[in-house]
Amino acid sequence: MDKADVMEPHLPTLEQMQQWTDVLGRAQQLMLEQAAGAAGQALPFDPAIVARIQTGFADEGLALWQRFLDSGGLLRDQPDAVPATSPAARKDRRFADPAWTEHPFYDLIRQSYLLVSDYMMKLADAVDGVDPRQKAKLRFATSGLLDAMAPSNFPFTNPQVVQKTIESGGENLVKGLKHMLADLEKGQLTHTDGTLFELGRNIAATPGKVIHETPLYQLIHYAPSTETVLETPLIIFPPWINRFYILDLSPEKSFVKWAVDQGISVFLVSWKSADASMKDLVWDDYILKGQIDAIDTVRDLLKVKAVHTIGYCVAGTTLAATLALLAARGEADKVASATFFTAQVDFSQAGDLTLFVDDEQMKMVEQLSSNGFLDGRYMAATFNLLRGRDLIWNYVVNNYLLGLDYPPFDLLYWNGDTTNLPARWHLDYLTRLYRDNLLVVPGAISIDGTPIDLTRIQTPAYVQAGREDHIAPLESVWKMTENLSGPTRFLLAGSGHIAGVINPPAAGKYQYWACDTAQPSLDAFVANAKETKGSWWPDWRAWIEALDSRHVPVKGGRVPGKGRLKPIEDAPGRYVRMR
Template sequence: MDKPYGEEKTQSPVPDFDELSRNMARFVEGAGKAAAAYLKPVQEGQAPAELSSDASEAIKSLGRVAEVWMSDPQKSFEAQSRLGTQFLSLWASTLKRAQGEPADPVAEPEPRDNRFKDPEWSENPIFDFLKQAYLISSRWAEDLVENAEGLDERTRHKAQFYLKQLSSALSPSNFLLTNPELIRETLKENGANLVRGVSMLAEDIEAGGGELKIRQSDTSRFKVGENIATTPGKVIFRNDLIELIQYAPVTEKVLKRPLLIVPPWINKFYILDLNPEKSFIRWAVSQGLTVFCISWVNPAEQHAEKGFEHYMVDGIFAALDAIEQATGEKKVTAIGYCVGGTLLATTLAYMAAKRDKRIDSATFFTAQVDFTHAGDLKIFAGEEEVRSLEATMKKRGYLEGSRMANAFNMLRPNDLIWPYVVNVYMKGQSPFPFDLLYWNADSTRMPAANHAFYLRNCYLENRLAKGEMELAGVKLDLRKVKIPVFNLATKEDHIAPARSVFVGSKMFGGPVDYVLAGSGHIAGVVNSPSKPKYQFWTGGPVEGELEDWVKQATETSGSWWPYWFDWIKAQAPRMVAAREPGGGKLEPLCDAPGTYVLEKS
């Protein structure tokens, strides 16, 4: 039987009130410093407009939902009645437990929801009520958005997104006085946790130039080239847009056909080379591949006019020329990751039109070519949003890296925002050193021309999938891309949803091997055979709907990397002697990971 209220298992410690008072004074002082850091850009006339713009869009979208419901008094009354009925049930349940009687909860968190794991959320009557009231209210609001009749899908999508931000922010777990764990921690430490937390808050606002740059990892524990991005190699080519890295072989023989990796320029290439255990690049080298990887420049004002055409010509084409000079090989197999994959696909369509056959097969990691089902990032790519962003970028010639970092964090606020707010700024705990989150915070800028082209042609108008995109005067048709394609999607991807990648697989004119990996946009890709965490599905031709494909697909435990390598090797199995960087016509310029990757935003 449930314990009667008042007999909770968890006891709050008795604080030292003198010490608590002193720490509260320090906390107030620290809060003043944080406020000063936040207001500094405002005082200097550099206040960001994004916050007010986002608030305006949220009010507009959610207001439209309210209008839909209020326009039908009967349905509005029924909706309010459903909420009232659930709260009456919650009151009844609370009273029963207060009298020592067992009572089933009215609302329970999802199993993967870590916000309410502390036992006191269930044992204590007040916190149990707050938790369930929050869950009832937030789920009721989600249902209102989902079932608003006559609402256009874009407005519904925006309302769902902003509601997720709002409900995540208003969770009782995020506030000191409504989180039992925070109360215990504060009493136990006499408020010292709040002093440490507000000090880190001030530092992070200052680091973000007046915006909060959330501390997700202990950045002091990592240094690119020393304990992250350490696979041996040399930069063998450099222009004003890329450095091309050739990695040193570890096998006596290698596949004759080299591999070119085209990473995203949103974030840096070393997501594929985090550490020796996780490194896809190091693993590919160990399998006998001659691996080349583009490292994009972190653009500044002088790169403002660099568009998709430049990224194709000075990026991929320049890399192909350098690879031929370095190895003598005219043909490569290529990988494109995320937006790097979108660029690779547009390049392949251009090459098909020009009968350029230097890329003989292509692999895409969580990359989109059809943006019909592009997920929550479409929220930021409406006509008004793109116009506003273009105006912002025109002022400096680029988009600040923090803008994209914040957008990605907002896709998963309960994982990437609020746990760090609670743990760092309220508990006063420095985050653990985590290489993936260090990489995530090592953001890059986007040149104005490139980013505007990408948003308009892909997210806004979906011109590549429609066969309407033009690049360097050539109309692009993906159906003319006849080379073999390996198209990797991940099951829980919020950036390139599996359905979007599946639909995009139908755009190509040649054979496509669609593979679905477990987990999300990063973890599903970086799933090394040395410590595999997830599974993958293979299922033959890309036909029908994704759900039908999954039902008949074959599930395999472990990493998909060996499956991919078998696919690569089957196409061009011939082996040659290993190639050392600098063994061809190009002299090494410096050691990997090069210099461009070191540039901070």
Template sequence: MPSHLTPAAGRADKRFSAPEWQSNPAYVALKDLYLLASDWLLKRGDLDDLDPAEQQRLTFHLRQFVDAMSPALVLTSNPVALRKAMETGGTSLADGARNLMADLAAGRLSMVDADAFAPGRNLALTSGKVVHRNALMELIQYAPATEQVRAVPLLIVPPWINKYYILDMRPKNSMVNYLVSQGFTVFLISWRNPDESMDSIGIEDYIDMGPLEATEVIREITGAERVNAMGYCIGGVLLTLTLAVMAAKGDQRFGAASFMVSPQDFSRIGDTAVFMDEPSLHLVEQQMMERGYLDSRAMSNMFNLLRSNDLIWSNVVNNYLLGNQPPALDLLYWNSDGTRMTRAAHSWYLRNTYVENNLIEPGKVQLKGEAVDLGRIKVDTYAVGCEKDHIVPWDSAWRITQLFGGAVRYVLASSGHVAGVINPPGGKGEYRTFEAGGSAATPEEWLAGAQQHRGSWWPNWSAWLAARSGDLGAPPPLGSAAHPPLEDAPGTYVLQTYL
């Protein structure tokens, strides 16, 4: 299962989808020459005397160079741009120049129509109330959509490096909306977008003021003894740390746990490793020391480079060569609506995960006076990896099956880090489950024994979660006397934006 296509993907390469690249002899020759030269250069970069980390960095940067040299990025060799320039009498070129000047003035490449969407207007529309707020997060309780709901509530812990509404985009693709329609009482953490005043907030603060404080509020409102939890991406790492600390303390407030494209073992992190060597980390820490936080654009630029053809160069062609306005796509809007990261928490996270990979070594990390040992986590667990994930490779997400001490059901979805997760029923997609009995010793063994299913994995997860969420009964109120509703969802923290 390759995580990416090389430049020699030929017919599958979207850059050369125009008919001229297949029919015009001059364009065919130019394309073939570029692809051959790209293959030759990448193969010359495969050196036996480099260690794996150096080889990965060299290959990554060579690929960036090769992609940047595509003839589709040059006006005179892009048949679509030339055709449009002739059809519009040069108007498209003037529009492209204006787009370029505007982006240079703003200091960024426009990837989406920034005025097309907004949380609370046409995104994050599932009905709910903010029932608790502290300096780090708002807790949203969603209104029930069924007459009866499951007794055990669900807490969703989203990543703090992105805004939560990826899980509540529009009704047709909202995971939150789907969950409440299935009879779950859903609570969700909406992280604050940090400023310089939050410089000293560390990883233990995220545990205390995030999942732990949220569960106290949830249990008070619902009367439930336990709370099920789901963590998405880096939110899953925070949930892992929280579960490990609670297991060490003998605290059983958490029931079943779910993890969506969330790593615990950082030995296999794909091309993300290129940005996580010691010099890069030192630069990031220096920037955070100066500002008190990490600017959202730093992380955004890194993730965009991991898919540069899709997220950078396609926009260069669209905005500048074709003179079009950026597209109005909800996922691209969310991707551009970044958040900052607090210095102390993010520095701890980078060093203990990507750099030193400490979480997989029992006792290597101490949090809240307890040794972190993932083997102590014995709650029933559902974990999802995605076949084409460029941030958390699927075999990295699979490692949870060997690190946790309880029963883990691992599911492999199709597509990538976002599209593989936000894949509601009724759409495209497929997923794999391992029903062979016992457990697989390696990801390759798991894949060989896995069964393939058509459609979304959401119903599979919903059935698994329902079996661990108690009986059906009357829904709890929205908030309580101790935690009265403060305002309507999506709240205020998700609207914080720093330019």
């Protein structure tokens, strides 16, 4: 049998396609009406706008099929039905395989899908007169539905899968089924081969000792690699959503190793993954028994007045609260500087994550946290949904349909190494910060009975954002600069929430933008920022040294376990291994 006969199904007539065009239009309307019903209200469409959208959809859909029939199926010689200016017409990695444009049948499927997608999004955007958050939910749901409906996700409408199935005699589907059943058993989508990575060997392998331990965290002190170090040590607070070793991946990617090699005394907090014993933990505990305890521990160990600090994501938000509490107590001089990696304090423009904090979502979180903690797989699924096309459907195609072997990728291994979250803290965080945005209201939040006010923070700050960050959007991170009162350096890194941070100089990737002087607004920053190729890490190192360049020899407490605090175990410690 000729391959083309296998790959090309019977093509419908123009009359049949008119019927399908009408069906798709009505299905589109039903889905949007259903979304409105779930929200408890009718969708207020402008009839004229809707009529114009539906007429354009029908006209362009029929024109697409007419061109297809008139050209004998050679659509690749015709312009796409979707306008070149439409988002749907931009380069789409789902259709990168040449067959999507070179084979008439698949080209028709591709263009039809993009046309439907474009007009469904237009109709979602046409909803007016509703709460902006409700409209954003509708748009997010429509986009997610369209990603799920993509022809690349189905075996008989994906030319790569069809070809692979023919070549392997269906073995790809059998292997893909094994992958899918294994994922169902563990309740999580697999992104990489986890057997290739071992903590302490090829990830989280920077030498050091655990020198302090509480029921909440372990404190790791990394072994110096230089004869002298900066007098002021550095404490890194990673987020307790996921494991700390995002900052200590393979040696060539490790921020921790790089900082050690730069002559910095580096300490890092390894948070414990929540279990039933942590059911009563709240945000105060992460501030008092976590960050402030670690700060005081390092100050006492090294007999220094202050420490440099880094807070990543949620730990950066918490670091801001810690600094506000220290300021309120008259203890701000305990922290020499604060660096914020993709952290937010004002959640008014926090992106799509704010769509997951309504009353129904809060009830679901409570139900999922009956044991006093939230299973980390829930949060992993939430973050995957924010980029469903890349983090869900791409792997459905590769893992389940093509049956490909998992690629060895340390960052993806880390992404799947989830941590559990204390239920009370998680609900409180989503409610008071994401939903009610109380952290930027002076005195609205109290820590250990003390009202805090971010505007009292005078600590020098380095605020880093990612240009393509979908978890902590640039506009939201910028607001940090509007709430701090001390000297602040804002830096915009290329890429997103992870790659924008984990960008070692040796890799020579991406770029960053910064201004020599503080700017009054984000627009002013964008207009005046200078672009520099490569990693921003050296810029941060120069900023740290400019604050205090004094060095001390490596001896006594500067060597892990040689000071007052004796070693408990080798890094990375056992907390990072607890599930």
